[in-house]
Structures are given as structure tokens and as C-alpha cells.
Amino acid sequence: MSFKRVLLLFALCFLAQLSVVNAITFRNMGPDLIMCMMIAITYLYDDGYRSIPFALFFGLLLDVCVNQYVGITPLIYLFVGIFATAARIWLNAEKLITMAVTGAIATVIFQTAYFIIMKILGSPFGLIYILEREPVFIIYNVIVLSIMFGIMHTKAEEYHNDRYTI
């Protein structure tokens, strides 16, 4: 996948994350499009790990726009990206189920890490409160990942020789 295409996909995810996604939320909980896009590209393309810097950039922008402290989201995206890259090496990346499981674990990693950092910074929320909401986030992210897999899997096969030209 080319540099421009990756940039465009992440930019669209970022814009949709702050607006369009709010139309499909359940009790103010919704999917994380940027994280899902990063996992999907990492999984479906040989050099997909190169999408991680894009996720970091848009994660930073997300923090600047709507989060209490700047830098937490990209830091966790980095860990999730490393996890997805490692999972791709050990698991069968061609199957939807593996990507869905990776997405579910990535959601747990994201929420837990976010909770720990926010707790250190003085957030009043408790772990139980966060864990209670976890299933909804997991369901949303798995659904989004499945849709992305459905669309991108065919494209990835079609352009299997495509590489970055940075």
C-alpha cells in the first residue's frame, strides 16, 4: 500500500473518529477507528508495520483535540502496533478470526494502559468502571476490524506486490 493511500485512510479515520462515529455510539462508547486501521494494515500487508508512525501522528492529534492530556494515545498505539506486528509473525494473518482476537486483546491493552496512565495523572475513574465498559469497546472494534478485513483483504491480494515508495 502506498504512502499516500495510508495517509488518506488514517486522515479519514481521524476525521470520522471525532464526528461520524458519534452517530453510532452506545452510551457514549464507540470504536477506535485509528487503532483498528493500524491493526488491519499491519495484519494484511507485509510491510504493514510502517503504518504505526501514521497512527502515532493521528493519535497525537486526537489527544490535542479531545483528550485531557497529550501523548497518552500515541504511546499506547505504539505498544498496540508492536503487539499487532508480533501477533502477525506468530499467527495466521489470512484469517479473520485471528485479526478479531488480536483486535479484542489490543482493545484491552489500550483501555488498561490508558486507565493506568490516567490514574497516575489523577483521574478519579476506577478499574471496575473501565472494565465494565470493555465488552462494548471490544464488540465495536471487532465489528470495525471485520469490515476493514472484508474490504482490505481483497485489495491486499489484488495488490500483493505493492510496497511503500517513501
Add this chain to the structure above:
Amino acid sequence: MNWLREHRLFTVISGIVLFLCLVIIISFLTAGGSSFLGRGAHSLVHKFEKPLMTVTSGVRNTVAGVISYNDIKKENEELKAKVEQLETENSDLSIKREELKQLKKLSNSFNFEPYQGRSKAVAARITELDSSNPYVVFTVDAGTDKGIKEDYIVVDGNGLVGRVMEVGSDWSKVVSILSQNNNISFRVTRKQSITGVVQANSKGELEGFVMNEKAKIVKGDTLVTSGVGIYPEGIKIGKVREVDYDENKQLKVITIRPTVSFDSLQKVAIFK
């Protein structure tokens, strides 16, 4: 240097982690404030997000309207009954209006200023909101152009929402009362002499205590801000959900459900 070159991947990842940790620390020390670069980026994003959010809100409201048609019909009947009741009350209030005029004249003579000059409110619409985490922080479409400053109070029709944490040219970042550890001083509407302090708890609600342990605060009591601290007097905070006595602290501990529904916030008012 050779070691760094040999372990390039490790060096790059460590560098990014250290940089981001530094950004988090700076952000924390500046109470969530962004740099000049951050504010510029936010202003740019805001220009794209504003029309997108308008469309999204429209779609959301239409879908919600279709789904909850029966509820709306029922609510309409209830509102009609309420209007009739209010019309009766209105005639009673007109008698008191004259009395209020006299009191206002009196307050002017004492140079009394309600809400310490915060009586004018600016209406704002939520333009950016990240629903991928449970921490309620959002951006609204009013900034320095409308005279908004940091720590201004944010409310909606149901009560206290939070405070402004960062301001841009045409946007402001708002943090909710549930996402911060600030104390909010309150009093009970039923009996104004009952006062206390609440703050966000770990369950996404508010928790606090009553100053006088013998005060008769009961489940269902409505709490409003008392005017002590940054929040002006009389803003609805929430309703008492539970009253308990903490023997260790020797205090009457209360749990409050906020009157504001943070799940469906779309428009807010910011107090100048």
C-alpha cells in the same frame, strides 16, 4: 554510537517512548494545555470537524426520533399537562414580579452583582468528541472570539457539565465534572442549610459528604452548587442516590447521580 546503530529498531522505539513520556509530563504540568503548535493543529482540525459534526448530529437526532416515536408521543402528552400547570403557576408568579423589581432596585443600590459578573452565558455546540475511551472531554465551537477563558463554567439544560480547560480562537476544550478530582461545594435545594462537598468517584458518579452529620439529607434530594469555589451559586449538580454513614471518617457520605446526561450532550452554555 555503534551500539545504537546496531540496535536501530530498539533505539527508535525507545526514542519515541521517551519523547511521548516527556510530552505527557509537560501536558500534565501545564494542566492539559497544548503548545502553540497544538493549538494551531486543533484550529485546523476544528474547521473540518465542525460541518461533519453538524451532519452527524442531524442524522443522530433523526434516527433517535424515529426509534423513540412512542416515547416522544408520551412525553408530548406529559408536557401538555405540565404547560397547563405552569400557566396556572405563571399567574401567581406575575404577582411576585413586582416584588422582584423592588428587590433588584435594592440590589443595585448595594452594587450586588449576581454570579460575580458571570450572568451572561454563551451557547456552544459540541464539535469534537472521542467516544473510544470513557473519559469525557470534548471540544465546543466557542472560543476567545466569544470571550471564553479558561476555567469558565459549562452547563446544559439539566445542570453542571464541567469547566473550560483550554481555549482556542474559535474552540474550547471542556473537561467534565466526572473526569476531574475537583471538589464541588453544594447545598440541598429542599433545605438550604444542608451543605457539603462532592467530587467524582471511581464509578463515574459523584460522591461526597455533608458538613453536618446530623443533617437530614435523603435519597432523591437535589443538590445545587453553593457558590463556594469556581462554580457559581445555584447550578444543579445531581440527585442523591444513596446516603450512608462512614464510621471511620464519622461523616455522612452521599452518592450522587449527575442530572446531566453525558451520553447525549450536544449543546452547552458557557458562563462568562
